[in-house]
């Protein structure tokens with residue numbers, strides 16, 4: 001529902017015209033648990049009459065049933081739409097809501113305050129232009145307030161609102177407000193914000209939300225909505241160097257070859273020169289093609305199709321750029337990572353690094369330091385845990401084109417994907433290229449398996465065939481090894497039976513398995529992919545994986561009805577006809 | 593750029609990403625206004641080529657007749673590949689929304705039908721025209737929304753989605769539902785249809801139509817499967833539909849709005865949400881989340 005306007009009833013055509021010209025502001029609410037983020041947005045929607053009657057009826061029924069405000073309306077329930085959120089009275093995942101005023105359209109992302117769900121807050125923040133950071137007037141700054149502020153600054157948001165909430169519970173005290181503002185200013189001075197607008201509010205009562213409140217006569221600044229309607233957000237993307245990550249090559253017939261993508265910065269006209277980042281080849285723009293006709297010019301934000309004057313090789317993942325202002329190019333990056341997964345960062349492990357258009361395997365070579373969110377101090381660290389942020393050195397398997405995140409968010413950002421679980425594990429913001437290969441000095445001593453494996457361009461791995469090799473798959477390990485070999489992997493095959501003779505054949509089974517395992521572990525230490533053929537109880541293999549290996553480093557191959565991959569357990573289907581097919585399935589689905 | 597231009601560009605970006613990253617994507621085409629916009633955006637995304645994926649309509653056999661006529665006309669006009677899937681099991685069981693109610697009908701003909709179709713063709717990505725402003729659990733859903741091999745959505749464990757970099761990785765059997773219109777509102781959709789002159793099913797515009805009043809809703813007498821109950825009579829009223837689905841489950845609103853600006857005006861002045869005319873959302877609070885978890889689009 002849109003806001004109320006006289007024009008709607010009087011002259012709908014005029015109203016529609018006025019709507020077409022409106023700009024869009026994307027903002028988030030964030031801050032610590034229970035500071036009133038969802039309530040604030042609920043109140044905003046309520047007061048600006050963005051709620052339909054049927055939704056209202058549902059809201060008041062829900063408020064009585066699961067609300068936190070007794071018989072009164074619990075505005076947060078307008079936002080907390082998941083069953084689990086209503087039951088617990090907290091926000092778990094970000095909710096997107098839409099509203100508009102005479103001046104602007106808004107997309108607001110209401111993010112969760114709980115530390116556990118920080119990744120969802122980062123999701124909301126990554127596309128926002130302004131952040132409203134809430135603080136409970138009674139409690140003041142909390143760790144989560146600081147963490148969210150830091151993350152907000154890290155993703156490049158430069159304008160924030162410090163909304164000091166629940167002023168009703170501190171008697172609208174000017175002193176309390178001032179004290180919190182002061183403390184926040186002090187903390188945030190290191191965050192590089194351009195503007196911090198502090199507003200005393202009560203989300204519950206509506207003070208200074210839509211209109212200035214009489215209960216804060218000492219405050220003469222704008223109400224929150226007023227501020228959001230007018231806050232300037234720089235849109236400098238159009239004036240920065242031209243960049244277009246190619247998403248799709250459009251070839252309907254032999255005569256047309258177009259390159260589709262969204263212009264992330266700059267301006268382009270037919271005749272302009274471009275360079276292809278990966279090859280360094282240059283050409284000129286022939287046409288800017290859209291369904292509505294060719295354009296004389298296109299700017300940042302537009303999704304277009306370009307044709308060029310020359311036949312040059314361009315594919316998905318290439319970055320088209322202005323030749324006089326080329327992007328940086330490197331396979332060694334220094335970047336800030338925000339770690340978003342329960343499983344900590346495993347340095348040396350191969351993740352998939354995905355940028356605006358392309359992706360490539362990459363390893364975090366080293367965590368240089370992590371950031372203490374309370375003090376913004378740098379601390380030394382070996383790894384990053386869930387919700388931690390650190391500066392990392394990253395080696396990508398191929399050279400990629402990028403700009404520092406501070407110059408260009410679209411070409412300086414990436415995500416890391418776990419190749420086993422496919423989970424998105426980190427958000428990355430590139431600071432700079434590291435010159436050449438990391439020098440001796442930068443490298444950690446002593447060398448570890450990640451270093452050794454990196455030289456081979458692979459992840460060390462134990463592939464343990466723990467089920468007896470029946471007739472139908474008797475050659476599978478050899479075939480798999482041969483296939484991996486052909487893919488350029490460095491491998492070794494260990495046969496438990498053969499080893500029995502040399503590793504002490506008189507030992508009992510368990511002791512023998514233990515020895516085989518030690519040999520395999522030594523081999524992954526050397527960076528190899530080790531295929532072990534030794535019948536063993538599944539529980540034993542899984543224990544070994546847990547005790548001695550990094551996540552995803554040991555794969556336990558079993559047999560079953562259907563082919564599935566469940567964490568470290570890989571079940572081969574009895575149904576699959578040939579061993580060749582089994583091998584292909586394994587190579588396709590496992591992160592070798 | 594105006595906000596509609598920004599939304600358009602974002603949607604085109606999403607559509608291209610899906611086409612590039614998945615082996616076997618499909619666009620679910622429900623024939624409604626959101627689908628009309630999505631289709632239009634897909635044409636823009638790949639112009640002058642045709643969209644590199646088929647359309648699929650999960651037909652419950654209870655759609656308005658005008659929807660089916662419109663669908664066939666559009667597909668013809670633009671030369672799309674259209675797959676039509678009907679849950680034959682459900683047909684055999686004689687599922688009838690008038691008899692079995694909305695919940696069972698939707699579950700069998702729509703949710704099950706959709707799952708069958710996705711499994712049959714092994715699609716690894718399916719576009720849907722859902723918007724976040726439609727409903728409170730949709731407001732929480734990612735643009736690339738991950739589904740397990742059994743088509744389940746886990747709302748408590750969604751992948752983080754940063755910037756416009758989408759994680760498109762799935763294991764065999766798993767899939768992604770992609771929602772290019774996530775950030776559009778109902779008003780945006782209508783305004784865009786108006787601006788771009790996008791064809792829509794005429795049922796959205798008011799006209800004299802035969803209806804019966806039943807359970808507080810105006811049901812269109814679309815074919816002879818609607819049997820009058822005692823006391824009911826067919827009336828001719830000027831009505832239109834805010835959303836389109838199965839005719840026995842979709843209530844009409846009385847209206848004289850026969851042009852796009854008029855329906856936009858009516859929409860802006862109305863005090864109820866568009867989903868109110870849909871029986872399935874009312875069954876229970878939180879019902880949409882449950883349906884979605886089970887694989888409803």
Ligand SMILES: Nc1nc2c(ncn2[C@@H]2O[C@H](COP(=O)(O)OP(=O)(O)OP(=O)(O)O)[C@@H](O)[C@H]2O)c(=O)[nH]1
Nearest residue numbers: 033034035036037038039068090091113166203204
């Ligand atoms: N008295 C008073 N209570 C408030 C105010 N704002 C919010 N609350 C109450 O504080 C509690 C938490 O509010 P929410 O809006 O759910 O807080 P939140 O920040 O969204 O919490 P999470 O999303 O879980 O981090 C609820 O019981 C609200 O009713 C306020 O201005 N005054």
Ligand SMILES: [Mg+2]
Nearest residue numbers: 037038090091
């Ligand atoms: Mg909340």
